[in-house]
Amino acid sequence: MARSVAQSTAQSTAQPADQSTAQSTAQPAGIKPTELVERALAIPGPDVVGRVVLVTESSEAVLRWANSTMTTNGHSTAISWSVISLVRLDGGGTGRAGVAAGVVTSSARAGDPHEIESMVRASERAARQSGPARDVADLPEPPAGGDSAGWDDPAGETSIGVYGRLAEQLAEAFGRGRDGKRVLYGFASHEVATTWLGTSTGVRRRWTQPTGSVELNAKSADLTRSAWGGRSTADFSDVDLLALDAELATRLGWGARRIEQPAGRYPTILPPSAVADLLTYLCWGMSGRPAQEGRSPFSAPPGAQTATRVGERLTTLPLTLTSDPAMGDGLNTMPFLATAHSSDDVSVFDNGAPLGRVDWIADGVINALTYPRAAAAEFGTQFAAPGDNLALTGGTDGSLADLVGRTERGLLLTCLWYIRVVDPATLLLTGLTRDGVYLVEGGEVVGEVNNFRFNESPLDLLRRASQVGAPERTLPREFKDWFTRTVMPAILVPDFNMSSVSQAS
DSSP states (O other): OOOEEEEOOOOOTTSOGGGOEEEEEEOOOOSOHHHHHHHHHHOOOTTEEEEEEEEEEEEEEEEEEETTEEEEEEEEEEEEEEEEEEEEEOGGGSSOOEEEEEEEEEOSOOOSHHHHHHHHHHHHHHHHHHOOOSSOOOOOOOOTTOOOTTTTSOOOOOOGGGGHHHHHHHHHHHHHHHHTTEEEEEEEEEEEEEEEEEETTSOEEEEEEEEEEEEEEEEETTSSOEEEEEEEESSSTTOOHHHHHHHHHHHHHHTTSBOOOOSEEEEEEEOHHHHHHHHHHHHHTOBHHHHHTTOSTTBOOTTOSSSBOTTOBOOSSOOEEEEOTTOOTTOOOOSBOOOSOOOSSOOGGGTTOBOOOEEEEETTEEOOOBBOHHHHHHHTOOOBOOOSEEEEEOSOSOOHHHHHHTOSEEEEEEEEEEEEEEETTTTEEEEEEEEEEEEEETTEEEEEEOEEEEEEOHHHHHHHOOEEOOOEEEOOSSSTTTOOEEEEOOEEEEEEEEEEEEOOO
16 A cells, blocks of 8 residues: 655644654545545446445554654545455356355555556455355345445545644653653544445445544652553543543552562452453453354353353352444444454454344343354344444442451452463463562552462453452553443452462562
8 A cells, every 4th residue: 555654744742843753644535435435336347146346545643652742743644445356256166156255355445446447356256266155145135224324425434633642641640750750651542434335136235433542651760660550432522531640640559569479379359451451352252153163261161052152150149241233322333244264253244234232241141142144043042243342231320449448358450461362162261460460458559569470260250250340431451442432340359360470670
């Protein structure tokens, strides 16, 4: 993808212009996204029984700072478009008759109709080479009366200006840090991505998705202690960086006393960010087909009356884990499916299908798994696609501080890092603690302990959780690049498995 690079005059108020590098990247002009969709759909092809065209334009602005100094800011734009051709195969006596899907994706803006036709033909060839698809279904029809609101509107945009308030707060936080003998590092990102989806059945849908996050890391002046905090946001109007900085200053203060602790099982308070990381991985494992076929932690045990664990009580606590395109509070996501690949979770044949609320866990009971429409028909269940937001509700109205106050002795984590799966059959995960593990005694934090490697399954953690606080918007530390919109509570687990001491800082 060719990009032109030009110097931008945008600069942060938190740093003099001669110490901050601003950069902007932009795409050359080309065919409008809606025209691209219509032209690609209008091209006929032999044995083509359906066509899908997806176009996404994104605009992103970033800030970065280190050692309490603004380092860079920049703005970039990008485009990605995919043509999906559904082709009927006669098999030619090979037994490979059926419908195949071919997908071709480009990150270069189409400049003329010949480029579009080239992509369409490439997608048809890819379909013929791939063979019959397992996930075949008729493409969804448009809703009655259509649903193409805003179809011709231009792409949404962001700019460095979205950080106006944040930059002012950063300048103040830098000053506070010098007074408090700490240095700040961090990164902020804001992306506005607009997606157009058109299909040969007449579906025309458009959606603009804002995604923002900020991460702040505070270190002691000698760099021996560190604390992390993060926030997710739609537009940065709800981000209070000074409050986040004050929280990290408190944690650095806790770390002034060092208390070494051995590996073992500890009562452990997981803050909302750590809970978000673990439950994001849980949801990534909630695929229906693997569960039906006995190769998933959601498969029923041998001899059970059902193939999956749907309907099984996971916890006596009334916890509900939900994805909902209409969640509100800046957490809304695309209300229709738009995908350029097929997997156990999604299908290119489902493009344009409406999405609604799904309770993956309802009042403590495993309630739903992901199924493309073809798999749902095969297994006699309901279509459900993975959500792009996640909320865990049903706990108390207690805060993280309340959980600390009710803990006689245990650990308080800041966040988790380097999470990997150990055993897919049980969803056993391993990973590291990072940027502050604190010892709680008598309801108070009394010092910082060493880091640990942990071994736990999020399924077992929900089953064993003894206290759950109030949900709040949070940012997963490990998976924020893939999953940003989460609402999670703090959770107390009475016997969290710290399997070994880690030398990680």
